[in-house]
Each structure stands twice: as C-alpha cells, then as structure tokens.
Amino acid sequence: MTKRLSELLALHWSGEISDEEKAELDELLLQHPGDWLKAGQLEQLVFSKVTADEEDKVNSLIDRVSNIIGDENRPQLPLMPATAPRRFRARTLLVALLLLVAGGGMLFTWLYRAQGYKIVTTDVGMKTKIRLADGSSIILNAGSTLRYPEKMDKGIREVYLNGEAFFDIKHAASRPFIIHAEKMDVRVLGTSFNVRAYKEEDFEETAVISGAVEMVVKEDKQVIRIAPNEKVLLHKNADHEKTKTNNTTAATGKQAAAIERSPLSPISAADSNHVLETAWLNNQLIFQNETLSTIAQRLERWYGVKIVIRDPQLAALRFSGRADNVSIEKLLNILQEIQPFKYSVQDDIVTIN
Incomplete structure (x- = not known):
C-alpha cells in the first residue's frame, strides 16, 4: 500500500x-x-x-x-x-x-460494498457480468475494476472504470449515464458500446455498436461525438502533435492528446456484425498489426502470466493473427512462425529473447 x-x-x-x-x-x-x-x-x-x-x-x-x-x-x-x-x-x-x-x-472476481458503492474486480483470465439497478448490464473484461452505485436513484448515473468493459445501457433521456476513466469521460443516454481504458496501456478507446455517445477529453474538455460502428482512440502520450478525424488532420498543441477516429474493424469480410473491438466477449483473441509489446500486455491478462521481452527490437515487431482456445505455448509457437524469436516458460513467467 x-x-x-x-x-x-x-x-x-x-x-x-x-x-x-x-x-x-x-x-x-x-x-x-x-x-x-x-x-x-x-x-x-x-x-x-x-x-x-x-x-x-x-x-x-x-x-x-x-x-x-x-x-x-x-x-x-x-x-x-x-x-x-x-x-x-x-x-x-x-x-x-x-x-x-x-x-x-x-473465484477471483472480488466484490466490495462500501459507502453506497460496489466495486467489482476481475482477475487475469476472467470476465464477469454485472446488472445495474436501472436494468443496464456490463460485461467486465479480465484485469479490470468497476465502481458503481448500489442504487441508481440520482439524476446522473455514474460509474468508474479501470480496464475494459462492454456496456448495454438502458435508455433514460433525463438521466445520462457517464463512465469515468483516467483520461476521458464517456456520456450516453442509452446504447451499447465498448470502453477500453487500462492504466498500463498508452491509449483509451471507445467503440460504439449502437446508439451514439459523447467522449469528453479530461485534459482540454474537448467533446467528441461518436456514431454507431465507429471508434475513437485517445492516445495518452503528450508528444503527439496531430488529431486525426477520418480523412482530416487538425494541428494541436504538443501537450494535447492525439485523437484518432475510425470505423470498427469487422473480423471477416463475410461477417460485418462481429468486430475486432468486442471479440473478447466471445473469447476470441485477435490482433491486427500490433507490436509484440502490446500483445504481451493482452496475453498477461488473458493467460495470467508475466511476459518479459529482453530485446527491444523484438518488442517493436508487429503481428497480425487470431488464436482461440489455445495454450500460451501454442500461441507463442504460432507467433514464432510469423517472426522468429526464442522463448522460455518457467512457472508463470514467459521470457522472450
């Protein structure tokens, strides 16, 4: 502590x-x-x-x-x-x-009740479903924490998220629903969407499935409206100099966070209903052009292991692929076929050289 x-x-x-x-x-x-x-x-x-x-x-x-x-x-x-x-x-x-x-x-889904709030934490390799008092439902991904009121009886419905969660919010025009993350607030009236806001990652993401939401950047109070089948990434690094919105690029100050807006990513051309941003709901592990360092963070939460990458050049290598219901060793073997590297496993520590 x-x-x-x-x-x-x-x-x-x-x-x-x-x-x-x-x-x-x-x-x-x-x-x-x-x-x-x-x-x-x-x-x-x-x-x-x-x-x-x-x-x-x-x-x-x-x-x-x-x-x-x-x-x-x-x-x-x-x-x-x-x-x-x-x-x-x-x-x-x-x-x-x-x-x-x-x-x-x-199991390792911890539930605390304190001062009118509940706090639910999911351990690595787990997810859990939460039903709120207003009828809204939330699916909490691995390695995440959600704090929410036991009673939804106030004019504003507010929850606090560290990690990733899928929200299906009951519509209430007079009672907006707000998700507070580290760098952003997400405001909705009633819709389904995914929020990804892990402390250890260098971005926060809001992906809208249906309805519409407003994302407020805490740093400069910028309000960004996100339409269905669209997502917005908020990069945490202060050295980004540009904000990207579809095909337009606007200059910002060096200290402003970088915003990227893009459509959701269908898992396959034949199936536009299932997208990469919510694949975790179906226990699908999919990565597209991600660095090994970023993938390692996801694998740590997915498999409950610690991954150490010894070579910075390896950490920067990019991979695309999909692995459903396979062991960590099997997945690493698949990645080896894409880009050569060596690894060893001892207890719950994976070392990549």
Missing part, C-alpha cells in the same frame, strides 16, 4: 477528508482494490450469511490458520479503531480472506 493511500484512509476514518481528497481516495482504491482488505476496511465489506454448520467449519479453519501463522505473523491492521482487540482484528481479516477464497462461484 502506498503512503498516500494510507494517509487518505486515515483522513477518511477520522471524518476529516475533503471532497478533493475523497475523489483521490476513490481513484486510488479503484486502481488497487486489494488494498481494501490490506487496509483493514473490513467493517465496510458485506458477506453472505452462512449456515450454523458452515459457520462452525469456517471458525474451525480460522483457528487452525491462526495457530499455524502464530501471533507475530498475523495480519496487522494499524488503521482499525484502537478499541478493537488485536485478535479480533486479525480474526476478522482471516474471516474475510477465507470467505473470499471459499466463495468458489466468484
């Missing part, structure tokens, strides 16, 4: 946090959802009630784990209220961890 996150959590628990600091805290927790548990913010988590027999089993397991790890190694929760007994705090953390592990139906 970062020092800043600890400071903000302390301000939150003391009731002295400002609106600006609360917004900063929300963003940090969105980026690092596991810190909800590490910080000891367990009193704000909601768990399902278990039967008496199940509760006895959990208590027995907790006692066994407690005895094994010993007092000196038990989880420390320094930010919990001082009145809570030390053993109780450690036991509470163990309950939370064991319930998360035992919840086989959720």
Whole structure:
C-alpha cells in the first residue's frame, strides 16, 4: 500500500477528508482494490450469511490458520479503531480472506460494498457480468475494476472504470449515464458500446455498436461525438502533435492528446456484425498489426502470466493473427512462425529473447 493511500484512509476514518481528497481516495482504491482488505476496511465489506454448520467449519479453519501463522505473523491492521482487540482484528481479516477464497462461484472476481458503492474486480483470465439497478448490464473484461452505485436513484448515473468493459445501457433521456476513466469521460443516454481504458496501456478507446455517445477529453474538455460502428482512440502520450478525424488532420498543441477516429474493424469480410473491438466477449483473441509489446500486455491478462521481452527490437515487431482456445505455448509457437524469436516458460513467467 502506498503512503498516500494510507494517509487518505486515515483522513477518511477520522471524518476529516475533503471532497478533493475523497475523489483521490476513490481513484486510488479503484486502481488497487486489494488494498481494501490490506487496509483493514473490513467493517465496510458485506458477506453472505452462512449456515450454523458452515459457520462452525469456517471458525474451525480460522483457528487452525491462526495457530499455524502464530501471533507475530498475523495480519496487522494499524488503521482499525484502537478499541478493537488485536485478535479480533486479525480474526476478522482471516474471516474475510477465507470467505473470499471459499466463495468458489466468484473465484477471483472480488466484490466490495462500501459507502453506497460496489466495486467489482476481475482477475487475469476472467470476465464477469454485472446488472445495474436501472436494468443496464456490463460485461467486465479480465484485469479490470468497476465502481458503481448500489442504487441508481440520482439524476446522473455514474460509474468508474479501470480496464475494459462492454456496456448495454438502458435508455433514460433525463438521466445520462457517464463512465469515468483516467483520461476521458464517456456520456450516453442509452446504447451499447465498448470502453477500453487500462492504466498500463498508452491509449483509451471507445467503440460504439449502437446508439451514439459523447467522449469528453479530461485534459482540454474537448467533446467528441461518436456514431454507431465507429471508434475513437485517445492516445495518452503528450508528444503527439496531430488529431486525426477520418480523412482530416487538425494541428494541436504538443501537450494535447492525439485523437484518432475510425470505423470498427469487422473480423471477416463475410461477417460485418462481429468486430475486432468486442471479440473478447466471445473469447476470441485477435490482433491486427500490433507490436509484440502490446500483445504481451493482452496475453498477461488473458493467460495470467508475466511476459518479459529482453530485446527491444523484438518488442517493436508487429503481428497480425487470431488464436482461440489455445495454450500460451501454442500461441507463442504460432507467433514464432510469423517472426522468429526464442522463448522460455518457467512457472508463470514467459521470457522472450
């Protein structure tokens, strides 16, 4: 946990946090959802009630784990209220961890409830579907986090995304729906579209399937309207000097983000209904003219591995291809046939030379 996150959590628990600091805290927790548990913010988590027999089993397991790890190694929760007994705090953390592990139906999809919001995080190699209180549905891709209100009873429906998600939003003319990402906000009334906004990638993307959306660039408040079967890429790098819109190019300042507008990419000429931008919904791994470095980021989320590319020249090589339901080794062998390279796999680390 970062020092800043600890400071903000302390301000939150003391009731002295400002609106600006609360917004900063929300963003940090969105980026690092596991810190909800590490910080000891367990009193704000909601768990399902278990039967008496199940509760006895959990208590027995907790006692066994407690005895094994010993007092000196038990989880420390320094930010919990001082009145809570030390053993109780450690036991509470163990309950939370064991319930998360035992919840086989959720696997590594974590669900937190706090201050009227839910936070859902999908681990690598997983995706999950979320149905909102207003009837809208969201499919969250691997390695992503979504924060959303438990009740959609305000004039504006707002959610916060780190990662990738497909949205199917119920129409409500008087209640716009807004997705907040790091560099952009996406505003809709009712439509289906895909938003890709991973922190580690150098771009954010909005791809519209039906309806229309407005994308607002946070840096300069530029508003971009996106039509059906169209997508807009927002490059994060500040050294881009041009904004591209279809066949026109407009000069911008060096500090302005680069905007690229283009049609969606059909997977095949014979099938225009299925596009590259939402292929992940059907477990299809497709890449078109992407660098090995970019592909490696996707494979890390797809397969749950760590990929290390030793040679910068290899990282810049570009590939196009498709691989559905194949192992990581099989996929790497396919890529080797396109561009020669060597790789080794040890545990969950892939090294490319």
